[in-house]
Amino acid sequence: MIERASINDNSTNGEIGFDDEVLKVKNLKKYYPVTSNVFMKAKSYVKAVDDVSFSIKKGTTMGLVGESGCGKTTIGKTILRLTDKTDGQVVFQGIDIHELNRKDLRKMRPKIQIIFQDPYSSLSPRMPVGEIIGEAVKDNKLIPKEEFDEYISKVMIDCGLQPYHKSRYPHEFSGGQRQRICIARAIALNPDFIVCDEPVSALDVSVQAQIINLLMELQEKYDLTYLFISHDLSVVEHISDNVGVMYLGNLVEYSDKESIFSEPLHPYTKALFSAIPVSDPDVRNERIILEGNIPSPSNPPSGCKFHTRCRECMDICKTQIPEMLEVKKGHTVACHLYTGKSLKE
Secondary structure, eight states: OOOOOOOOTTOSSSOOOOSSEEEEEEEEEEEEEEEOTTTOOEEEEEEEEEEEEEEEETTOEEEEEOOTTSSHHHHHHHHTTSSOOSEEEEEETTEEGGGOOHHHHHHHGGGEEEEOSOTTTTSOTTSOHHHHHHHHHHHTTOSOHHHHHHHHHHHHHHTTOOGGGGGSOGGGSOHHHHHHHHHHHHHTTOOSEEEEESTTTTSOHHHHHHHHHHHHHHHHHHTOEEEEEOSOHHHHHHHOSEEEEEETTEEEEEEEHHHHHHSOOSHHHHHHHTTSOOSOTTOOOOOOOOOSOOOOTTSOOSSSTTTTTOTTOOGGGGTSOOOEEEEETTEEEEOGGGTTOOTTO
């Protein structure tokens, strides 16, 4: 029996509420130990995800952006419990995923799926496409045997594949077609929530648009909720309803798409967005170049982790960690530039 997590939004003891939000992440942490060579004891920890909180409403897409190594993929894997958390809560439809036993977690698996970045290594080369898409459907007994073949054909058609592709192997397909197979494998389980881990970064630009449009069509048809992880800000702007910006394991800014793209607040967000190409040749963006190197995640700087590269750094940034403040309605930012400007104050 799967029990629901506590649903008190006004809780002061770490409980998470559940209303129209499919997923709630609260104070999520994932640390990896750095061990010594002799005694194999942890000398320090790589704080891949460090106290991150957000929520995603049903039928919407949250884009998660940031530099390589900032912890985006680790968040996705920890949410799906592909890796264990260090601390915090991940509540899906009122159920704390990391509190489930093995049996209940197996029941939950069809509802939470992932589309991996690499469509080549994420498909078994020894299995035909029909088996790849239908393997988990059979294991979870989601469809009666007599309807199985017709169901897999329908899923393939919905994802832009043809039923006669069932007997073919992954090496016979292009990169875009392989990613469609990965999407069909996830969709076949009739999930409610999908982590899209940079699903178009390994594809040609022309194919990227097709896959993004496919994901949006499937979201509307199947009422799906996405966490969309990407480096491509143009893609994130196109597909997302809300956007979170990560830096070195922390969420530094979060808002709806329109607000964050029209008026970014955090200096790091401004630097990222200044790199977005503009199609109009008469418009020139003022590019913000970040100075210095990215700090080590195993030995981050004190205070604000971004202060070593920030043009607007103040003395307080070097010693105190900024709190996540709601500066505008639904627009939160972790930066000392906005201390004292919270809506709650």
